[in-house]
Amino acid sequence: MIENSRILITGASGSIGSGLVERFLNEGHVVCAFDQNEDGLFKLDQKHRSEFGDRLKLFNGNIRDFKRLEKALENVNVVFHCAALKHVYLSEYNPFEATQTNILGVNNLIEAAVKTGVEKVVFTSSDKAVNPSSTMGATKLLGERLITAANHHSGRHNTKFASVRFGNVLNTNGSVLHIFKRQLEKKQPLTITSTDMTRYFLTESQSIDLCVEAAEKMIGGEIFIKKMGSCSIMQLAEVVSGKPDFEYEVIGMKPGEKPFEELVTETESARTVLVDGYYIIIPDTLNILRSDIIEKYQNLYLPLPRLEGALSSDTELMSVDEIDSILHSNNFL
Numbered sequence: 251m252i253e254n255s256r257i258l259i260t261g262a263s264g265s266i267g268s269g270l271v272e273r274f275l276n277e278g279h280v281v282c283a284f285d286q287n288e289d290g291l292f293k294l295d296q297k298h299r300s301e302f303g304d305r306l307k308l309f310n311g312n313i314r315d316f317k318r319l320e321k322a323l324e325n326v327n328v329v330f331h332c333a334a335l336k337h338v339y340l341s342e343y344n345p346f347e348a349t350q351t352n353i354l355g356v357n358n359l360i361e362a363a364v365k366t367g368v369e370k371v372v373f374t375s376s377d378k379a380v381n382p383s384s385t386m387g388a389t390k391l392l393g394e395r396l397i398t399a400a401n402h403h404s405g406r407h408n409t410k411f412a413s414v415r416f417g418n419v420l421n422t423n424g425s426v427l428h429i430f431k432r433q434l435e436k437k438q439p440l441t442i443t444s445t446d447m448t449r450y451f452l453t454e455s456q457s458i459d460l461c462v463e464a465a466e467k468m469i470g471g472e473i474f475i476k477k478m479g480s481c482s483i484m485q486l487a488e489v490v491s492g493k494p495d496f497e498y499e500v501i502g503m504k505p506g507e508k509p510f511e512e513l514v515t516e517t518e519s520a521r522t523v524l525v526d527g528y529y530i531i532i533p534d535t536l537n538i539l540r541s542d543i544i545e546k547y548q549n550l551y552l553p554l555p556r557l558e559g560a561l562s563s564d565t566e567l568m569s570v571d572e573i574d575s576i577l578h579s580n581n582f583l
Contacts, residue, residue: 251279251328251370251465258282258326260313260359261333263290265422266374269458270330275302284309284322285333313355316362323366330461331359331373334390337424338378341386342505352389353396360400364407372464373397373413375473377450377511377563380415384506394473398533401470401543412468414460415475415513417450417563421582426483430490439497440487447483447503448510448563452476453580463528469546471533475513477524480563481573489573490583510564519557529557 251257257274261267262283268290274281275298283294283306291308298306311318313333323329334352335341341348356373363371375394378387393413400411421427433440452460456476464474488494503509514522514529521532533539536547568576577583 251462254278254280255327256280256282256325257328257330258284258309258322259330259332260284261331263287263294264332265419265454266416266457266461267330267332268294269454270332270461271306272298273458273462275305278305280305280307282307282309282322282326284311284313284319286310286312313358314350316358319358319362320366323362323368326366327369328465329359329363329368329371330465331356331371334374336376336386338384338386338506339504341389342384345385348385348389352386353392356393356396360396360411363411364400364409367407368409370465370468371397371400371409371411372461372468373411374461375413375415377415377417377513380512380515383508386506398471398473398535401533402535402539410468410470412464412470413473414464415473416457416460417452417476417478417480417511417513419457420451420453420577420580422454426486427490427577427582430487434491439499440491441501442483442487442498443501443503443507444509445482445484445500446509448480448567449483450478450480450511450513450563451486451576452478453576455580460528467530469550470543471535471539473518473531475529475531477527477529478513479568479572479576480511480566481568485567485570485573489570489577510562512563513561514557516560519559519561522557523551523554524557525554529561 257279259267259270262271263285271281309322335348375390379390382388382391397411397413460476518531523530
């Protein structure tokens with residue numbers, strides 16, 4: 251990205267958002283932290299103001315509010331859109347609220363970014379958007395579609411849009427690691443939704459690297475995915491508890507959950523390439539993009555092999571030793 255850019259991060263007080271704030275401040279950029287959580291913004295200010303001064307700009311607002319977004323985006327070069335309702339269980343009981351934030355909020359951002367001349371927008375999505383079984387996953391899928399379509403439905407503007415897909419981000423707010431650790435501290439049995447459940451996992455630093463990779467490499471319309479490992483919930487619980495015969499209680503899957511997740515669908519695999527440890531899904535609307543964009547895609551990706559099938563978390567699972575190494579090397583245990 252251009253040196254000394256002005257970068258806006260929505261959901262800036264969340265786990266990924268706050269990590270992006272810190273990274274870009276350290277790199278010398280001006281960072282606009284946008285969030286409806288006043289206390290979260292206050293904590294960001296307390297953490298970074300003394301070192302970075304006026305390079306941290308605080309914007310209290312909601313992505314449902316178009317005018318507030320438009321004002322916050324003035325003179326911004328790059329946007330990382332992390333604001334969302336992300337909890338599957340809560341979204342099942344509040345589907346309209348999830349729609350308002352995760353779909354209409356994305357559309358507001360697209361329109362405001364085009365209107366204010368933002369150069370690049372990176373949308374943070376989830377593996378739950380792949381063949382979704384939940385309200386949250388469905389809203390993320392539609393968010394991806396809106397972001398991809400934004401590259402070809404709004405004329406000759408220069409704003410580029412791309413998405414990234416996360417797996418479960420280890421040790422973030424509300425993650426299973428936090429739940430297991432809290433239960434172990436209280437000497438309670440670990441709660442397991444299903445002994446057959448598998449998930450993709452990546453670290454917070456890998457998630458942030460994925461966002462930056464997308465911003466630096468995007469042509470427009472792609473979905474970027476970090477090549478990541480998957481494991482069963484039972485393996486993860488064994489590593490966290492430190493013993494194979496740990497005490498657990500099966501509580502059943504919550505509404506909207508499914509036993510495994512996918513990173514890439516069967517249909518998407520035919521237009522998915524692997525470059526430097528990142529999967530890149532080429533948009534299926536490539537033929538209606540501008541000719542100069544099509545040429546860039548062809549030059550970069552046409553010679554590369556495609557995936558041979560879908561990517562699912564219930565195949566090629568990591569071993570217990572591999573999981574243990576990841577958790578200890580990142581100081582999660």
